[in-house]
Amino acid sequence: MSSATASATAPIPVTVLTGYLGAGKTTLLNRILTEDHGKKYAVIVNEFGEVGIDNDLVVDTDEEVFEMNNGCICCTVRGDLIRIIEGLMKRKGSFDGILIETTGLADPAPVAQTFFMDDDVRARTRLDAIVTVVDALNLASRLDDAPEAEDQVAFADVILLNKVDLVTPEQLARVRSDIRAINPYARVIETERCKVELGEILDKGAFDLTRILSVDPDFLVDDHHHHNEDVRSISLKAGDLDPEKFFDFVNRETQAQGPNILRLKGILAFKDDPDRYVVQGVHMIVEGDHQRPWRADEPRESRLVFIGRDLDWAGLRTGFEACRIAA
Numbered sequence: 014m015s016s017a018t019a020s021a022t023a024p025i026p027v028t029v030l031t032g033y034l035g036a037g038k039t040t041l042l043n044r045i046l047t048e049d050h051g052k053k054y055a056v057i058v059n060e061f062g063e064v065g066i067d068n069d070l071v072v073d074t075d076e077e078v079f080e081m082n083n084g085c086i087c088c089t090v091r092g093d094l095i096r097i098i099e100g101l102m103k104r105k106g107s108f109d110g111i112l113i114e115t116t117g118l119a120d121p122a123p124v125a126q127t128f129f130m131d132d133d134v135r136a137r138t139r140l141d142a143i144v145t146v147v148d149a150l151n152l153a154s155r156l157d158d159a160p161e162a163e164d165q166v167a168f169a170d171v172i173l174l175n176k177v178d179l180v181t182p183e184q185l186a187r188v189r190s191d192i193r194a195i196n197p198y199a200r201v202i203e204t205e206r207c208k209v210e211l212g213e214i215l216d217k218g219a220f221d222l223t224r225i226l227s228v229d230p231d232f233l234v235d236d237h238h239h240h241n242e243d244v245r246s247i248s249l250k251a252g253d254l255d256p257e258k259f260f261d262f263v264n265r266e267t268q269a270q271g272p273n274i275l276r277l278k279g280i281l282a283f284k285d286d287p288d289r290y291v292v293q294g295v296h297m298i299v300e301g302d303h304q305r306p307w308r309a310d311e312p313r314e315s316r317l318v319f320i321g322r323d324l325d326w327a328g329l330r331t332g333f334e335a336c337r338i339a340a
């Protein structure tokens with residue numbers, strides 16, 4: 014077989030990026046998309062919540078980004094995932110790999126299963142690695158209350174132990190031992206803002222079916238997972254907002270409800286501000302920054318999503334509405 018034929022028939026490597034809400038998956042994806050590695054990736058992003066925001070947080074890129082917002086990648090949209098991959102396979106040669114960013118609430122096992130269960134997909138792709146991003150500050154609490162967080166660690170081939178800047182050396186040692194207790198095999202790399210040599214995580218051939226079968230003997234049988242139904246989201250929309258009122262609102266809510274706010278993210282139009290403003294939070298830690306000017310062809314629309322447990326949903330809605338600029 015000539016090498017040209019070999020490359021035309023070689024299976025395309027697929028990397029699954031997973032990790033709990035707010036751990037740093039998009040930060041890692043943006044790093045992969047902006048670094049000068051000379052490769053071209055097709056990107057599939059799945060998110061939780063009706064208002065699509067993640068796609069807007071992925072850097073502008075030449076790569077093609079497919080968004081899947083109609084449900085969770087690990088259950089309802091698996092058919093969509095297969096269709097997207099089959100579509101990509103028809104254009105083989107135009108990219109070097111596929112990156113899939115799952116929602117923070119996804120169980121990575123059914124996503125990985127897709128690459129073994131569907132004959133067409135199995136023949137043309139190769140699951141290269143499941144890369145799990147872990148939030149060093151919050152993992153311990155999530156292991157107590159979120160089974161998905163544990164699954165994500167258990168199935169990982171590579172773990173980015175991220176946000177090391179937010180913890181003490183003692184906390185870091187504790188998280189490392191929590192991870193080791195669940196998954197002694199994965200390579201663990203400590204990072205701040207997911208800064209990692211991409212060669213450490215991409216095209217490693219790290220996925221090991223034998224190990225996965227030891228974690229989940231039914232891996233190749235069917236999917237029988239459930240979601241944590243307590244976690245819900247609210248998607249809020251408005252036109253221009255008053256920035257002062259908005260920051261008061263977010264500070265107030267994160268102080269009052271922070272432990273239950275697993276994630277907040279939004280793209281906002283502030284009165285008299287030509288730039289889009291991005292706000293992001295995980296529990297009590299909130300960050301915000303201008304992103305880029307609003308384009309003439311896009312409506313100035315504010316979108317904000319809260320994901321959490323037992324939140325005062327009505328209070329969030331009224332608080333947000335009160336930040337609107339009267340028309």
Ligand SMILES: Nc1nc2c(ncn2[C@@H]2O[C@H](COP(=O)(O)OP(=O)(O)OP(=O)(O)O)[C@@H](O)[C@H]2O)c(=O)[nH]1
Nearest residue numbers: 034035036037038039040117175176205206293300
């Ligand atoms: N202090 C600190 N903040 C970080 C680090 N990595 C990411 N962040 C911040 O954490 C927040 C969440 O990061 P994302 O990359 O959006 O997380 P994600 O896993 O994609 O979030 P979801 O898609 O909502 O599950 C953002 O505000 C990031 O700027 C880090 O190493 N240290």
